[in-house]
Amino acid sequence: MKIKKDASEAGQPVLLGIESSGSACGVGISSGGRLSGEISANIRNIHSRQLAPFVEYLLQSTGTVGRELSAVVLSAGPGSFTGLRIGYSVAKGLAHALGIPIVEVPTLDVWAYQAGMQSLPVMPVIDAHRGEIFCAFYQWEGEELKRSGEYALLKPPDLRGFLNSAALLAGADAAGLYPALEPFLPPGSRRLHPSPASPQLWALLELGLQKYRQNLASHPDSCEPLYLRAFKGAL
Incomplete structure (x- = not known):
């Protein structure tokens, strides 16, 4: 498990990023493009148990309250069917509760950007x-x-x-x-060698901020994972 904190930047969009497209499960918060904190664990099959607690913990540890969030940034796939469904469920629940949009960032974009x-x-x-x-x-x-x-x-x-x-x-x-x-x-x-073991939250949040500033955030009800394949069992 990794926990990282940094200073935030007041008066800027505050974004909460969720990565659940693969074996890693992670949450990050950025303010104005600067990473405020992140928590992640690269352990298979913990998403359903740990993703929501990660969100709660990171909000508390960074001193961020829900009403300060501008949007949820979500690693949108392709990837694990199960992981994506869990990530979308948590993101939609949070977005609905706070009345904020979701910014979907395809996971392949994140991998390319962080390279x-x-x-x-x-x-x-x-x-x-x-x-x-x-x-x-x-x-x-x-x-x-x-x-x-x-x-x-x-x-x-x-x-x-x-x-x-x-x-x-x-x-x-x-x-x-x-x-x-x-x-x-x-x-x-x-x-590319070496390569990180999972998509990085800083990259997800930077791409999310770009899309947010381009007014490419969406209502949570219109958001769906980028599966690229019909569901035939969990990956």
Whole structure:
């Protein structure tokens, strides 16, 4: 478990971020783009027990009251069906109770953003099981990260048609997946090393703040996870 606190910045949007798309379960708070605090645990199957208590604990430990929150920022998937459902349930309950919107940030965006500026385009990959991956392709244009194409659910051979240039594979699953993907990657592709074990809350909250300032927050009733696959059992 990790707990981190920092100073907040008064008079700015105060956002609460929730990451539950994979094995990690985490909550962070930022004020004006500055991380005020975070708590996370990378332990499978604790989301239903720990996510709501994490929210309560972090609000108390940072001295944040619910009415100060501007929005909930949610890691929207793709990822674990179960984890995403739990995250959405907690986020919607909190948003309804406080009368605030939700900012949905696709998890692949978070992985790409936290990889930082690279010499190659970035392709975060998430193990979708059943011999498939979730992925997307990103490039930096100046200081702005741009996604090229759609979020995808692919089998490794499909990468031949998905990528037309070398890419840097990012994400916690990149190392384990790389041997199976390498035969289908353009020459010059490689993987980011080392890679964090989970999407980082600072990156989620920075992207969430960008979307919030662009008026891209949504009413909680209109928010749904980005599954990319019909539900056939928990991942």
